[in-house]
Amino acid sequence: MKKFFAKLYIWVLLVILYAPLVFIAVFSFTESKVLGSWEGFSPNLYRNLLTGQMQGNASLLAAVKNTLLIAVIAAAVSTLLGTVAAIGIHNMKGRAKKTVSFLNNIPMINPDIITGVSLFLLFVFLHFSQGYTTVILAHITFCTPYVVLSVLPKLQQMNPNIYEAALDLGATPAQALRKVLIPQLKPGMVSGFILAFTMSLDDFAVTFFTRGTIGLDTLSTYIYTDARKGGLTPELRPLMTLIFLVILILLIIINVRQDRLQKQNENR
Amino acid sequence: MSKRSNWSIPYVIFLVFFVVLPLILVMVYAFQDAQGKFTLGNLAKFFTDRDALSTFAVSIEVALENTGLCILLGYPAAWILANKQYNKSAVTIVLFIMPMWINALMRTLATAQLFTMLGVTLGKGTLLFGMVYDYLPFMIYPIYNVLSKMDKSYAEAAVDLGATPWRAFWKVTVPLSMPGVTSGILMVFMPTVSTFAISEFLTNNKIKLFGTIIQENINSSMWNYGAALAFVMLIIIGITTLFDKDKDEEVEGGLI
Numbered sequence: 001m002k003k004f005f006a007k008l009y010i011w012v013l014l015v016i017l018y019a020p021l022v023f024i025a026v027f028s029f030t031e032s033k034v035l036g037s038w039e040g041f042s043p044n045l046y047r048n049l050l051t052g053q054m055q056g057n058a059s060l061l062a063a064v065k066n067t068l069l070i071a072v073i074a075a076a077v078s079t080l081l082g083t084v085a086a087i088g089i090h091n092m093k094g095r096a097k098k099t100v101s102f103l104n105n106i107p108m109i110n111p112d113i114i115t116g117v118s119l120f121l122l123f124v125f126l127h128f129s130q131g132y133t134t135v136i137l138a139h140i141t142f143c144t145p146y147v148v149l150s151v152l153p154k155l156q157q158m159n160p161n162i163y164e165a166a167l168d169l170g171a172t173p174a175q176a177l178r179k180v181l182i183p184q185l186k187p188g189m190v191s192g193f194i195l196a197f198t199m200s201l202d203d204f205a206v207t208f209f210t211r212g213t214i215g216l217d218t219l220s221t222y223i224y225t226d227a228r229k230g231g232l233t234p235e236l237r238p239l240m241t242l243i244f245l246v247i248l249i250l251l252i253i254i255n256v257r258q259d260r261l262q263k264q265n266e267n268r
Numbered sequence: 269m270s271k272r273s274n275w276s277i278p279y280v281i282f283l284v285f286f287v288v289l290p291l292i293l294v295m296v297y298a299f300q301d302a303q304g305k306f307t308l309g310n311l312a313k314f315f316t317d318r319d320a321l322s323t324f325a326v327s328i329e330v331a332l333e334n335t336g337l338c339i340l341l342g343y344p345a346a347w348i349l350a351n352k353q354y355n356k357s358a359v360t361i362v363l364f365i366m367p368m369w370i371n372a373l374m375r376t377l378a379t380a381q382l383f384t385m386l387g388v389t390l391g392k393g394t395l396l397f398g399m400v401y402d403y404l405p406f407m408i409y410p411i412y413n414v415l416s417k418m419d420k421s422y423a424e425a426a427v428d429l430g431a432t433p434w435r436a437f438w439k440v441t442v443p444l445s446m447p448g449v450t451s452g453i454l455m456v457f458m459p460t461v462s463t464f465a466i467s468e469f470l471t472n473n474k475i476k477l478f479g480t481i482i483q484e485n486i487n488s489s490m491w492n493y494g495a496a497l498a499f500v501m502l503i504i505i506g507i508t509t510l511f512d513k514d515k516d517e518e519v520e521g522g523l524i
Binding site for chain 1: 272273274275276277278279280282283284286287288289290291293294297341344345348349351353354355358359360362363364366367368369370371372373374375377378379381382384385401404405454458459461462463464465469479482483486491494495498501502505509
C-alpha cells in the first residue's frame with residue numbers, strides 16, 4: 001500500500017512535469033498559428049521546418065545554428081580552460097587554493113541576470129562591441145566553473161603514484177600527461193563538457209545582455225522576442241518536439257550502455 | 269612538481285577579468301550618476317521608489333513561497349527516489365531532470381498556454397505553479413544526491429534503539445540530509461527573485477519580479493540605476509550564501 005502511494009506520487013509529479021511538453025508535441029501536428037487550437041492533423045509544420053520554408057521566419061534556423069555553434073565553442077574552450085585550471089587548483093595549497101575555489105564559485109552562485117548585467121557593464125566600460133565574441137566569452141565565464149568541479153573529484157580519486165611511476169619509467173612529463181593523466185581525467189572532462197554544453201544551450205539571460213544590437217539571436221532570445229511580439233512561430237513546436245526526441249533517445253542509449261557495463265562488472 | 273599549481277594561472281587571470289572586474293563595475297556604476305560622479309542617489313531612488321520596493325517585496329515573497337513549495341513537494345519525491353524499496357532504477361531521476369534540457373522559455377510559454385486553454389486566469393497562482401514547475405528538479409536533485417549516499421544504518425540504529433520510524437526520520441534522516449536541502453534552497457531562491465521574462469509570460473504581464481526591473485532599466489540605458497538594483501541583489505546573495513556552510517573542506521595537498 002505504501003509502495004503504491006509512493007509510486008503514485010512520483011508518477012503524478014512526472015505527469016505534471018511533462019504535461020506542457022506533451023502539449024507542445026501534440027500541437028506540433030496541426031497547422032494553427034496559436035498553440036492550443038487544433039485545426040486538423042497536418043505534418044506541414046515539420047515539412048516547413050525541415051525544408052526551411054517558413055513564412056519570413058528563416059531566422060529561426062539561424063538562431064538554432066547560432067545556439068549550437070556558441071554552445072560547442074563555449075563548451076570546448078571551457079573544458080580546456082577548466083581542466084588545466086583544475087590540475088592547477090588541485091596542486092595548490094592553503095589560502096591560495098581557498099581563494100581560487102571561492103572565485104570559481106562566484107559565477108555559479110550568481111543568478112544569470114547578475115552575470116549578464118555585470119558582463120554587459122564590462123563590455124560597455126571597455127567599449128568592446130557586442131556580438132558573437134562577447135556572447136561566447138560570457139558563456140565560457142559561467143560554464144568553466146562546472147568543468148572545474150567535474151574534473152577536481154577525478155584528480156582527488158587518482159593515485160598520484162601512477163603519474164610518478166610513469167616519470168620514473170622514463171616518460172617525459174608531456175608523455176605522462178597524455179598517456180596517464182588525461183585518460184584518468186577523461187570521465188570528468190566529458191561530464192564537464194556535457195554540463196557546459198547544456199548550460200550554454202539553455203541560457204537566456206546572459207545571452208540577452210551580451211549579444212549587443214547586431215541582431216544576433218539564439219533559440220532563447222528568438223523565443224523571447226517572438227513571444228513579446230505576440231504569437232510564437234508555429235514551427236517552434238515541431239522543433240521542440242524533435243529536440244525532445246533526440247534527447248530522449250540519447251538518454252536511453254546512455255542508460256542502456258550503463259546498465260550493460262554494470263552487468264558486465266557484476267559478472268566478472 | 270610544485271610548479272603544477274601554476275596551471276591555474278590562466279584561469280585565475282580569466283576569473284579576475286570576467287568575474288571580479290565586472291562585479292566591481294556593478295558597484296562602481298551603482299554609485300555613479302550619468303556623468304560619472306559619485307552619488308548615493310541611485311540607491312536612494314530605489315529606497316524611495318514605491319513601485320521598485322513593492323516589486324522587490326513581491327519577488328521575495330514569491331521566492332519564499334516557491335522555495336517552500338519546492339521543498340514540500342521535492343523532499344518526499346527525493347526520498348522515494350533514493351529509497352531502493354520504492355525505486356530500483358536510476359532512470360526515474362533522469363526523467364525528472366530531462367525537461368530541463370528543453371528551452372525554459374518555451375516550456376513556460378507552453379505552461380501559460382495550457383492554463384489559458386483550461387480556462388485558468390493567469391496570475392499569482394499560475395506564476396507559482398510555473399515557478400515550481402521550473403525549479404522543482406533543482407530541489408529534488410541535490411536532496412536525492414545526499415539521501416542516496418547516506419548511510420542507512422544510522423536510521424536503522426535509531427529504530428533498533430526504540431525510535432518509531434517516523435521519529436527516526438525526523439531526528440536522523442532529515443538532519444543528515446540538510447546539506448542537500450541548503451544547496452536546493454540556494455539553487456531555487458535567488459534565481460526565482462531574479463527571473464525575468466518567465467514571470468511576465470506566466471501572469472500576462474500582471475506580476476513583475478525584481479529581475480524584470482533590472483532588465484528594463486539596463487535596456488532603457490539607465491545603467492546606473494540598473495547597476496544599483498543589481499547591487500542590492502548582490503548584497504542579498506552575499507547574505508544568503510553566509511547561511512551555506514563552507515562545504516569545500518577537502519583534504520589539503522595531494523601531488524599529481
